[in-house]
Amino acid sequence: MIEGLAALYIFMLAGFTGYEIITRVPVILHTPLMSGSNFVHGIVLVGAMFALGIAETTTQQIIGFIAVLLGAGNAVGGYVVTERMLEMFKSSKKEGSEG
Amino acid sequence: METIIQASYFMAAVIFILGLKQMSSPVTARRGILWAGAAMVLATLATFLAPEITGSDQALTNVSLIVIAIVIGGGYAWWSGKRVAMTDMPQMIAMYNGMGGGAAATIAAVELLKANAEASHDPTGTMTIADALGPDVAILGILGAIIGTVSFSGSIIAWAKLDGRLHRSKLLPAQHLINAVIAIATVGFAIAIYFSADLTTIVIFYSLALVLGIFITVPVGGADMPVIISLFNALTGLAVGFEGYVLGNAAMIIAGIVVGSAGSLLTHLMAVAMNRSVANVFFAGVGTDSGGSATAAEGEMKEIQAQDAGILMAFASQVIIIPGYGMAVAQAQHKIWELTQLLNDQGVSVKFAIHPVAGRMPGHMNVLLAEAGVPYDMIYDMEDINADFKNTTVALVIGANDVVNPSAKTDTSSPLYGMPILDAIESDNVIVIKRGRGTGFSGVENPLFFTDNTKMLFGDGQKAASELIQAVKELT
Numbered sequence: 001m002i003e004g005l006a007a008l009y010i011f012m013l014a015g016f017t018g019y020e021i022i023t024r025v026p027v028i029l030h031t032p033l034m035s036g037s038n039f040v041h042g043i044v045l046v047g048a049m050f051a052l053g054i055a056e057t058t059t060q061q062i063i064g065f066i067a068v069l070l071g072a073g074n075a076v077g078g079y080v081v082t083e084r085m086l087e088m089f090k091s092s093k094k095e096g097s098e099g
Numbered sequence: 100m101e102t103i104i105q106a107s108y109f110m111a112a113v114i115f116i117l118g119l120k121q122m123s124s125p126v127t128a129r130r131g132i133l134w135a136g137a138a139m140v141l142a143t144l145a146t147f148l149a150p151e152i153t154g155s156d157q158a159l160t161n162v163s164l165i166v167i168a169i170v171i172g173g174g175y176a177w178w179s180g181k182r183v184a185m186t187d188m189p190q191m192i193a194m195y196n197g198m199g200g201g202a203a204a205t206i207a208a209v210e211l212l213k214a215n216a217e218a219s220h221d222p223t224g225t226m227t228i229a230d231a232l233g234p235d236v237a238i239l240g241i242l243g244a245i246i247g248t249v250s251f252s253g254s255i256i257a258w259a260k261l262d263g264r265l266h267r268s269k270l271l272p273a274q275h276l277i278n279a280v281i282a283i284a285t286v287g288f289a290i291a292i293y294f295s296a297d298l299t300t301i302v303i304f305y306s307l308a309l310v311l312g313i314f315i316t317v318p319v320g321g322a323d324m325p326v327i328i329s330l331f332n333a334l335t336g337l338a339v340g341f342e343g344y345v346l347g348n349a350a351m352i353i354a355g356i357v358v359g360s361a362g363s364l365l366t367h368l369m370a371v372a373m374n375r376s377v378a379n380v381f382f383a384g385v386g387t388d389s390g391g392s393a394t395a396a397e398g399e400m401k402e403i404q405a406q407d408a409g410i411l412m413a414f415a416s417q418v419i420i421i422p423g424y425g426m427a428v429a430q431a432q433h434k435i436w437e438l439t440q441l442l443n444d445q446g447v448s449v450k451f452a453i454h455p456v457a458g459r460m461p462g463h464m465n466v467l468l469a470e471a472g473v474p475y476d477m478i479y480d481m482e483d484i485n486a487d488f489k490n491t492t493v494a495l496v497i498g499a500n501d502v503v504n505p506s507a508k509t510d511t512s513s514p515l516y517g518m519p520i521l522d523a524i525e526s527d528n529v530i531v532i533k534r535g536r537g538t539g540f541s542g543v544e545n546p547l548f549f550t551d552n553t554k555m556l557f558g559d560g561q562k563a564a565s566e567l568i569q570a571v572k573e574l575t
Contacts, residue, residue: 004235007344007352014340014353017116018360025123027372027455027480030365030462035192036122036132037361038332040115042139042195043354044202044339045169046108046146047346051209052168053152053161057216060209061161065168067205072172074199075143079136080180081191086122086129088469 032089035082042075100148107145108350114138115354119361125475142350143169172198185470186427189459190261193328196335197254203247203338204305207240210345211292211301218296229293236345241289243341245308250334252312257328260316261459268318278314285311315381323380325460326370330377333362372455374518400536403554405563408530409570415492417448419484421521422468424458425498425534429560432471435497438564439473441571450487451478452494452521454502481521491526498532498560504545515543529553532563 025033048071052064114134121131146152147162155161176195183191214231229237259265271277288304291297319327336358343351370377412418420439426432439449451468458464465478479487488494496503503523507515523529524547531548533555547553556563 010349010352011340011356014356015360018119018357018362019364021116021119021123021357022361022364022368025365025368026125027461028453028465028475028478029123029125029128030369030372031188031192031458031460031466032128032462033119033122034329034332034362034365034460035188036119036128036135037336037358037365038192038196038199039132039139040119040135040354041199041332041336041339041358043111043115043142043351044199044206044335044342045139046142047206047339047342047348047351048202049143049146049165050149050151050346050348051206052165053149053158054155054213055161055209056156056213060212061157061164063205063208063212064161065164067202067209068165068168069172070198070205071202072169073176074195074202075139075176076173077176077180077191077195077198079132079139080177081183081188081195082122082132083129083136084180085185085188085466085469086132088466089125089128089475090469 032082032085035078035085039075039078039082042071042078045071045075047071100150104145104149107141108348111138111142112350112353116357119357185467186459187262188466189325189328189463190258193254193257193261193324193331196328196332197251197258200247200250200254200331200335200338203335203342204244204251204308206342207244207247207345208301208305210236210240211244212298215296215298215301226296227294228296231296232345237293239341240345241292243338243345244305245285245289246334246341247338248305248308249312249315250331250338252309253316254312254328254331254335256313256316257319257324257331260319261324265317268320274314274318278311281307281311281314319380322373322456323375325463326366326373326375326377326380328460329362329366329369333359333366336360336362369455369461372461398549400548400555401551401553403530403556405556405566406570408554408556409567410574411528411530412442412493412495412567413445413447413571413574415442415447417450417487417491418442418493418495419450419452419488419491419523419526421452421454421494421496421499421503421523422457422464423454423497423499423502424464425500426560427458427464427467427498429498431497431560431564432467432473434561434564434568436468436471436473438568438571439477441568441575445571445575449477450484452481452484452523453478454481454499454521455519457499457502481519485522488522488525492528494523494526494529496523496529496531496533497564500533500545501543503529503547504543505547506543506545510546513543523547524550524553527552530556532556532558532560534559 048067055061055064118131118135121127214228217231218226285307340355506513507518
């Protein structure tokens with residue numbers, strides 16, 4: 001589906017995109033942003049589902065099962081902690097009590 | 100069906116990028132994670148429809164196993180993520196990141212096992228893994244396997260160290276030499292997998308990569324942990340991207356590589372903020388015995404009572420609060436916020452100054468203050484506030500030490516020399532809330548505590564903050 005050269009272009013463009021997103025991010029968001037990007041690579045869950053979905057032997061099923069287990073942990077855990085952190089960021093302007 | 104699935108993946112990839120972009124500004128950050136979360140759910144549900152999965156011989160068993168694994172893994176992560184304290188956030192991120200690395204490594208393992216089985220059925224007996232998978236897929240698959248495994252075991256060690264379950268910083272003598280040998284051996288076995296089809300080789304390869312991740316992370320000092328966690332985060336992204344190529348899944352490639360590159364830059368920014376280089380983090384073994392003997396500070400510490408400190412602050416024109424990890428340990432951030440509101444009512448301008456390494460991780464202190472209710476526009480980065488200290492009546496230092504140590508600027512023999520600091524010393528008065536007379540995390544004496552305009556308020560952070568609140572209240 002994705003041929004060698006096309007993949008190379010995807011790799012390159014995605015690399016530049018990631019770099020552009022992070023440039024000039026304030027220090028106050030480093031931890032939430034790391035957590036957020038940690039959540040985004042939780043997409044590995046989809047790959048793990050394929051690995052288990054196409055497993056043929058018992059060994060492959062066991063390893064695939066571990067893959068889905070870990071992938072789901074990455075995606076769900078990454079989401080929960082990022083959301084908890086970001087939900088607390090609020091501006092004082094809403095309450096009208098500028099410091 | 101295929102179109103629906105591919106469209107879902109495409110949308111997920113786009114939303115992940117937009118979501119990350121939104122997460123880089125405090126105003127839109129919350130929306131960013133909500134969007135990304137919805138995209139993840141969409142991609143996961145679409146995968147259940149994939150013909151490779153529904154058409155497999157064991158479709159029923161495998162799909163049930165997938166559901167069970169998601170419920171267990173996701174359920175555990177949900178439960179642990181909801182109850183973890185904000186101060187323990189860095190190690191939880193390390194843990195979830197390690198799981199992602201492990202997932203990428205196990206995906207590679209399934210692919211390698213399938214290729215191995217295919218090669219062993221080859222009648223000529225000369226088929227290798229590279230033949231079975233194709234050279235490009237084999238190379239990226241094996242690379243992803245190394246990176247993912249190292250990230251997995253390394254992140255677990257990082258979690259254990261930050262969680263206080265592992266205190267050793269040295270396993271063996273000549274650790275760096277041994278690490279180099281293991282790294283070379285791992286690469287050797289990786290090449291061997293490519294040119295053969297042998298189960299034992301695969302097993303040894305994975306074992307070596309696991310050990311490598313452990314050995315790399317154990318010597319890293321506690322203060323450098325954020326850099327390592329961020330680096331493993333980038334590595335997991337890379338591994339996910341590579342395994343995405345193996346599976347021909349564009350969403351995985353894009354999300355993985357975006358995180359890999361964003362994470363690398365973030366690692367670099369963190370290292371710069373902490374005045375360290377990434378190479379330094381790996382090879383120095385800091386916090387143990389590096390750092391020379393800094394010049395001993397001269398003079399005497401001058402104590403102040405909470406009553407007087409409160410009066411000083413209540414009649415100040417501007418107060419800048421410099422919180423450190425010690426404040427979070429004492430759980431004093433709520434009291435500090437209460438004090439801030441009282442001072443605001445008195446017409447005192449209050450600002451929070453955050454050093455890049457305050458807390459356990461850059462930005463961690465902002466999270467802890469946000470938890471207490473401090474709005475983010477009262478919180479200033481070092482570059483934005485340093486010029487403001489000279490217009491400040493009182494700088495209140497609570498639970499911080501090294502980040503206000505002026506010897507980082509003046510004393511070339513100090514281990515802190517060169518680290519950017521908050522110029523608390525420039526303000527008219529400095530009040531330091533401190534548990535005892537000891538030195539900071541780095542073990543370096545702080546001359547700020549001995550200057551004429553600095554007063555020490557000894558005691559537990561939470562108790563001292565309560566006393567200050569009491570003192571300010573009595574004036575109104």
